[in-house]
Amino acid sequence: MCQLLGMNCNVPTDICFSFAGFQARGGVTDHHRDGWGIAFFEGRGVRVFLDPQPSANSQIAELVRRYPIRSLNVIAHIRKATQGEVKLENTHPFQRELWGQYWIFAHNGNLLDYAPGFDGRFVPVGSTDSEAAFCDILQCLAAEFPDGPPSPQALHAALRRLAIRIGAHGPFNFLLSNGERLFAHCSTRLTYIIRKAPFAVAHLADQDVSVDFSQLTTPEDRVAVIATTPLTDNETWHAIAPGTLLTFRHGAPEALGDTATIAGGSEAEAGSV
Amino acid sequence: MCQLLGMNCNVPTDICFSFAGFQARGGVTDHHRDGWGIAFFEGRGVRVFLDPQPSANSQIAELVRRYPIRSLNVIAHIRKATQGEVKLENTHPFQRELWGQYWIFAHNGNLLDYAPGFDGRFVPVGSTDSEAAFCDILQCLAAEFPDGPPSPQALHAALRRLAIRIGAHGPFNFLLSNGERLFAHCSTRLTYIIRKAPFAVAHLADQDVSVDFSQLTTPEDRVAVIATTPLTDNETWHAIAPGTLLTFRHGAPEALGDTATIAGGSEAEAGSV
Numbered sequence: 001m002c003q004l005l006g007m008n009c010n011v012p013t014d015i016c017f018s019f020a021g022f023q024a025r026g027g028v029t030d031h032h033r034d035g036w037g038i039a040f041f042e043g044r045g046v047r048v049f050l051d052p053q054p055s056a057n058s059q060i061a062e063l064v065r066r067y068p069i070r071s072l073n074v075i076a077h078i079r080k081a082t083q084g085e086v087k088l089e090n091t092h093p094f095q096r097e098l099w100g101q102y103w104i105f106a107h108n109g110n111l112l113d114y115a116p117g118f119d120g121r122f123v124p125v126g127s128t129d130s131e132a133a134f135c136d137i138l139q140c141l142a143a144e145f146p147d148g149p150p151s152p153q154a155l156h157a158a159l160r161r162l163a164i165r166i167g168a169h170g171p172f173n174f175l176l177s178n179g180e181r182l183f184a185h186c187s188t189r190l191t192y193i194i195r196k197a198p199f200a201v202a203h204l205a206d207q208d209v210s211v212d213f214s215q216l217t218t219p220e221d222r223v224a225v226i227a228t229t230p231l232t233d234n235e236t237w238h239a240i241a242p243g244t245l246l247t248f249r250h251g252a253p254e255a256l257g258d259t260a261t262i263a264g265g266s267e268a269e270a271g272s273v
Numbered sequence: 274m275c276q277l278l279g280m281n282c283n284v285p286t287d288i289c290f291s292f293a294g295f296q297a298r299g300g301v302t303d304h305h306r307d308g309w310g311i312a313f314f315e316g317r318g319v320r321v322f323l324d325p326q327p328s329a330n331s332q333i334a335e336l337v338r339r340y341p342i343r344s345l346n347v348i349a350h351i352r353k354a355t356q357g358e359v360k361l362e363n364t365h366p367f368q369r370e371l372w373g374q375y376w377i378f379a380h381n382g383n384l385l386d387y388a389p390g391f392d393g394r395f396v397p398v399g400s401t402d403s404e405a406a407f408c409d410i411l412q413c414l415a416a417e418f419p420d421g422p423p424s425p426q427a428l429h430a431a432l433r434r435l436a437i438r439i440g441a442h443g444p445f446n447f448l449l450s451n452g453e454r455l456f457a458h459c460s461t462r463l464t465y466i467i468r469k470a471p472f473a474v475a476h477l478a479d480q481d482v483s484v485d486f487s488q489l490t491t492p493e494d495r496v497a498v499i500a501t502t503p504l505t506d507n508e509t510w511h512a513i514a515p516g517t518l519l520t521f522r523h524g525a526p527e528a529l530g531d532t533a534t535i536a537g538g539s540e541a542e543a544g545s546v
């Protein structure tokens with residue numbers, strides 16, 4: 001299985017601290033050695049850094065860790081291959097364009113007996129179940145909303161239906177973003193934290209590194225960090241209930257009308273942090 | 274206007290030497306300061322590095338210059354903005370997927386009174402004439418060949434027709450690749466060189482840097498480098514005749530049946546190097 005990391009903020013923020021801990025899981029503190037990638041939205045544009053090498057000794061990961069790219073939405077992934085060879089085309093996150101927006105997707109899980117039909121609008125380039133699921137999602141969104149982006153409520157509802165259908169094939173934890181919102185679906189395991197004033201010192205779980213966010217932020221800043229497992233060992237992370245799709249915007253989960261759960265649980269912690 | 278750099282090889286080759294000279298044009302030896310980008314195909318996958326900062330003092334460009342990524346097809350671009358603000362979403366090269374292949378596009382020129390209609394299959398994210406032309410091309414290819422990639426001859430012919438139509442709006446030098454072939458269209462200015470055995474020493478025109486390719490290659494290696502203007506000052510570069518679309522494969526222009534020119538010239542130098 002893989003590791004997911006996402007960030008959604010109300011002001012452009014760099015992810016250097018969180019990425020430092022995450023990067024260590026790609027071959028140092030954990031066994032996710034089959035490549036890694038990270039996507040930064042900046043305005044309408046997106047930058048994706050991909051590397052089929054382990055992140056723990058990747059020169060590109062070193063650059064990302066040291067070079068502060070400020071972004072409202074970030075999605076990163078460290079791969080432990082289940083389906084698809086260790087190749088660049090199978091490295092998450094994946095990118096496509098829909099409605100004149102770039103979309104970014106990364107998946108943790110393993111979908112079995114899953115062979116969606118593609119009409120040609122979005123076709124997988126690699127051989128992972130994950131990219132197939134991404135193309136499936138976008139194909140369905142394009143078909144349901146051919147005239148452009150729907151309301152946030154309609155988009156959330158459509159993604160929940162798709163998560164239920166595809167998630168029937170196996171673990172389907174994913175992060176998805178169009179640069180405006182970050183969608184986080186927990187199928188088996190996904191956690192998040194909201195950092196906001198008063199900011200404190202955070203200490204990484206995977207490396208002996210601390211950062212005092214009060215020195216780096218303004219009182220209005222709000223940052224949501226979503227990860228497969230908590231990245232710090234002195235903060236309270238919230239487990240997202242399996243079967244839940246959260247939509248993050250401006251650094252917090254967004255209430256989108258019907259926020260009941262997908263599969264019978266409760267919408268975890270939304271608005272309570 | 275902008276600067277283009279492309280590379281097409283018969284064995285995976287790094288572009289560090291050529292990129293060193295190219296990078297200097299982004300703010301040191303030339304005035305193309307409005308961002309830069311480079312795409313490396315590796316197998317079916319592609320890595321795109323984008324930076325809205327000038328390449329001459331970009332940390333990401335430094336990484337690309339020093340970190341040998343071996344690729345059969347590379348497209349790079351340094352931007353001097355004509356249309357569209359200096360923003361990430363307007364930074365070349367652009368990426369889309371068609372027929373389960375990634376496509377990469379970069380443009381040097383300026384298209385006026387050009388407003389193609391988009392049916393939703395490919396929609397520009399940014400505001401450049403270049404990305405609009407890329408979406409126009411892919412939309413037309415998808416419509417003409419809905420069942421998948423056509424023959425190389427049919428693809429070449431379709432691209433020539435599109436280059437004529439779009440090029441009627443202004444200078445339309447471009448590089449386009451699907452990872453298998455690299456298409457180079459000269460509208461006003463584009464040059465190329467084929468490096469093959471016996472390899473010699475090359476010296477950059479933009480920096481006092483030389484490389485002895487005989488030390489880095491095998492006798493079977495063949496590398497085509499395409500650039501807006503020659504990158505070295507001790508080799509013979511071939512000017513591509515305006516109105517010509519060349520298809521490069523395995524490090525050489527490919528004869529694709531009808532290789533007469535687009536606009537009355539002659540297919541420049543193909544096979545003569």
